[in-house]
Amino acid sequence: MNKQQLFENIKKKQSFLCVGLDTDIKKIPEHLLKEEDPIFAFNKAIIDATQDLCIAYKPNLAFYESMGVKGWIAFEKTVNYIKQNYPDQFIIADAKRGDIGNTSAMYARTFFEELDIDSVTVAPYMGEDSVTPFLTYKGKWVILLALTSNKGSHDFQLTMDVDGERLFEKVLRKSQQWANDENMMYVVGATQGRMFEDIRKVVPNHFLLVPGVGAQGGSLEEVCKYGMTKECGLIVNSSRGIIYVDKTENFAAASRKAAQEVQAQMAEQLKAIL
Template structure:
């Protein structure tokens, strides 16, 4: 899926919502725990309830890896289910990988060849040769960590280079543009850093941004849109806990849909205000 196709999905669904499938075995409704694959059963109902309100799904791999082999099986079944039933969806592996070239090549093979994700989140710390192997898949995306929403982001991401005057996250944005184009690379920018989006848009005006932190983490959707939207929307705003855990009872899928619809309605208004629909 290229950038134009992603924008078409945003216009068709009047939404730039990404639903994070942070599916925790300790938090899913109790009645699902008697099923043969509780995580997949949970994901399947969430997906069926929200698929017309979002353009992307983002499983965070930690929730699956923590369960060992059974977790990987649940993840594979989830991706396969989305591919088979809702092929228009953009699927992101929130894996935050990044290693030397030959290892990154194997990560890319795992997520793109074996599991058929559209995109994978990648840490830029080890530089170009750790990212380039993901770029050899021309129909796939790298989503590079730029400015994250966690408190510890301040430890390194704002450090300033005395020679250039750039903060580290700005150096990541500027340097990485030599590695891939706007049909291959997105950036993670946390919603709790929405005030920085104007500065970021000066550096990367045309790239899509994956923006976590709206909802349970307290980020403002309106601020994100006002500061970060471009002429192709250019945003995938993720909400995880605020949607998938809207209820812990048997009505969890219905409540997830209601929560997703609230976000989608707000997104539609913002798209209309930006004259993108």
């Protein structure tokens, strides 16, 4: 999927919502545990209930890996289900991978070749040759960590170098030598508020994947105020705030309602540019 198609989907759905599929066997409704594959059954219900309200799904690999082989089966089934039934959805493998070249190439093969997923989140610490193997697949995206939503983002990402550049800014600037706004996005946490202004100084046109609204406390309004571009430029993720709002047999309808509320707020914000 290219940038223009993504923007078209945003306009059509009046939404830039990504639903995070952080599916934890310990948190899903109890009645699903008697299903053959409870994780997939949960995801399928959530996807069917929210697909017209969002433009992306983000399975978080940690949650699937924690289930071992069963988890991988559920992950693959989820990806295939989205691709077959809702092919306009942008799929993000939230994996935060990154390793020496030949190893990153193997991760890229997994996500882009074997699973044909649109994008994967990548950690920048190991530099250029840990990221570029992910950039060799046409139509696929790297979503590079820049300024994350957690408290620990202050430990290293804000460190200022001798030239007055902070680490996250250096990541944004340097990585533009490897890629452009048609094959790279950046993770910027919704909790970072006004820092979106500084981000936009370095990457005025790139899409940003924004986790951290909802459970983590970020504000959608603030993110839009400081981070939105003429082509939206934002994919805002919500995981726990949508998928775990209800633990009864009505969980999917409840998730839909939660997604509708976010989508309505997003439609309001989109008025500024549409």
